[in-house]
Amino acid sequence: MTDTVVGDNTIVFAEGIPGFPDHREFQLVDFADGESAFQLLQSTTDPDLSMIVCSPWIFFPDYAPEISDADRDGLELVNPDDAVVFCPVTIDSEASLSVNLLGPFVVNAGNRHGRQVVLVDSDYAVRTPIEIVAT
Amino acid sequence: MLVLSRREGESVVIGNDIVVTVLEVRGGQIRLGVEAPRSLQVHREEIFREVSEANRTAMGSTDEHQARLDAARKRTD
Numbered sequence: 001m002t003d004t005v006v007g008d009n010t011i012v013f014a015e016g017i018p019g020f021p022d023h024r025e026f027q028l029v030d031f032a033d034g035e036s037a038f039q040l041l042q043s044t045t046d047p048d049l050s051m052i053v054c055s056p057w058i059f060f061p062d063y064a065p066e067i068s069d070a071d072r073d074g075l076e077l078v079n080p081d082d083a084v085v086f087c088p089v090t091i092d093s094e095a096s097l098s099v100n101l102l103g104p105f106v107v108n109a110g111n112r113h114g115r116q117v118v119l120v121d122s123d124y125a126v127r128t129p130i131e132i133v134a135t
Numbered sequence: 136m137l138v139l140s141r142r143e144g145e146s147v148v149i150g151n152d153i154v155v156t157v158l159e160v161r162g163g164q165i166r167l168g169v170e171a172p173r174s175l176q177v178h179r180e181e182i183f184r185e186v187s188e189a190n191r192t193a194m195g196s197t198d199e200h201q202a203r204l205d206a207a208r209k210r211t212d
Contacts, residue, residue: 019187091203
């Protein structure tokens with residue numbers, strides 16, 4: 001597994017993502033202000049629909065998601081090194097940040113197919129607080 | 136809702152290629168085995184709902200995200 005984020009080519013989520021079943025294609029887009037820790041996962045059909053994402057290892061170096069065989073098969077992930085993992089970030093109305101460690105996005109860098117997987121029997125939480133890192 | 140009675144070891148077939156089998160019934164808990172095409176994700180419902188809800192909260196426009204990020208930076212300054 002690698003914590004580098006793929007380029008800004010289209011990633012196909014064949015089943016959509018939970019809550020947004022109609023959006024199947026997304027791109028990773030940089031923030032215009034040069035922000036380095038976070039990127040946007042943006043729908044290619046609706047640029048106003050995006051989600052902040054980050055590499056979980058920036059904040060949780062020991063993060064160890066176990067991708068199920070079913071998800072590996074679904075992504076045709078043969079080589080584990082092809083898995084690119086990033087997590088949704090939420091900034092609430094109090095400007096507090098949290099990262100979803102239970103439902104990471106996994107992209108097969110080989111075929112650019114992605115899935116939001118839900119880790120099974122895991123202690124990771126959907127809202128894990130993080131503090132912004134001064135850059 | 137379609138309601139079917141099944142015993143341990145019995146299954147229901149959904150469409151042509153999804154099979155749900157009752158593996159074990161013990162106490163108040165049932166263990167299910169799900170065979171489905173690998174293109175279909177299978178989730179525990181409450182966790183799927185939690186992730187869906189979190190996604191809906193996290194979604195916004197680029198401008199909204201930039202504003203929230205700016206606010207978060209300000210808060211930590």
